[in-house]
Amino acid sequence: MDAREMKIKAAEAALAHVESGMRLGIGTGSTAEEFVRLLAEKVAGGLKVEGVPTSERTARLCVELGVPLKSLDELPALDLTIDGADEVDAALRLIKGGGGALLREKIVAAASERMIVIADESKLVDTLGAFALPIEVNPFGLVSTRIAIEKVAGRLGLSGELRLRQSGDGDFTTDGGHHIIDASFGRIPDAEALSSELNSIPGVVEHGLFINMAALAIIAGPAGARTLQANR
Numbered sequence: 001m002d003a004r005e006m007k008i009k010a011a012e013a014a015l016a017h018v019e020s021g022m023r024l025g026i027g028t029g030s031t032a033e034e035f036v037r038l039l040a041e042k043v044a045g046g047l048k049v050e051g052v053p054t055s056e057r058t059a060r061l062c063v064e065l066g067v068p069l070k071s072l073d074e075l076p077a078l079d080l081t082i083d084g085a086d087e088v089d090a091a092l093r094l095i096k097g098g099g100g101a102l103l104r105e106k107i108v109a110a111a112s113e114r115m116i117v118i119a120d121e122s123k124l125v126d127t128l129g130a131f132a133l134p135i136e137v138n139p140f141g142l143v144s145t146r147i148a149i150e151k152v153a154g155r156l157g158l159s160g161e162l163r164l165r166q167s168g169d170g171d172f173t174t175d176g177g178h179h180i181i182d183a184s185f186g187r188i189p190d191a192e193a194l195s196s197e198l199n200s201i202p203g204v205v206e207h208g209l210f211i212n213m214a215a216l217a218i219i220a221g222p223a224g225a226r227t228l229q230a231n232r
């Protein structure tokens with residue numbers, strides 16, 4: 001089974017949690033897109049749901065495939081969000097933002113009663129941090145913000161390259177008009193501490209550590225999909 005087939009398996013298992021009438025947060029990325037494709041088939045077959053997309057990219061795919069959308073202001077309380085992740089640990093702490101959608105993803109997940117993460121087994125890790133942590137920053141005062149990130153990281157014993165994410169035509173810009181610094185810390189033993197330290201930096205808009213947000217992770221491997229439950 002290749003990576004795409006595993007993503008589809010995880011997305012199929014997540015679809016079993018979707019009931020007619022639900023208000024859904026719809027994630028971003030290649031795994032979430034497999035979920036959108038399967039959801040669209042169910043919608044075509046009569047399933048009634050309304051979705052709030054976590055990115056312009058997801059919104060475009062939903063429109064193309066006929067998944068009904070609303071804005072988060074129209075549907076401010078959601079039943080369930082289904083989204084992918086770049087890393088998942090056993091406590092269901094996540095790194096997200098590889099696709100640059102972390103801010104809207106976090107806002108949508110926080111507005112949802114439940115978040116289910118879907119991923120292939122390559123995303124499951126013992127300790128977060130091998131994937132560079134995306135940190136969304138305001139373009140104003142980038143140098144000061146970068147220095148502040150280095151300082152808080154240093155206080156927690158973390159170091160590594162902080163790289164301003166690039167796209168084809170210059171600095172990558174998120175749907176919210178911000179930039180992303182990818183922080184290669186290697187290993188983040190205390191994700192909670194790093195999360196609150198990063199939140200205290202004014203130029204940091206949001207970061208890709210999702211803690212206490214996912215209720216369930218559906219992880220697919222060659223043998224099929226298994227479910228991990230958050231112990232809280």
Ligand SMILES: O=C[C@H](O)[C@H](O)[C@H](O)COP(=O)(O)O
Nearest residue numbers: 029030031097098099100101
């Ligand atoms: O910003 C993007 C999101 O956080 C994605 O959910 C994450 O990067 C995982 O994407 P993929 O399913 O493509 O690996």
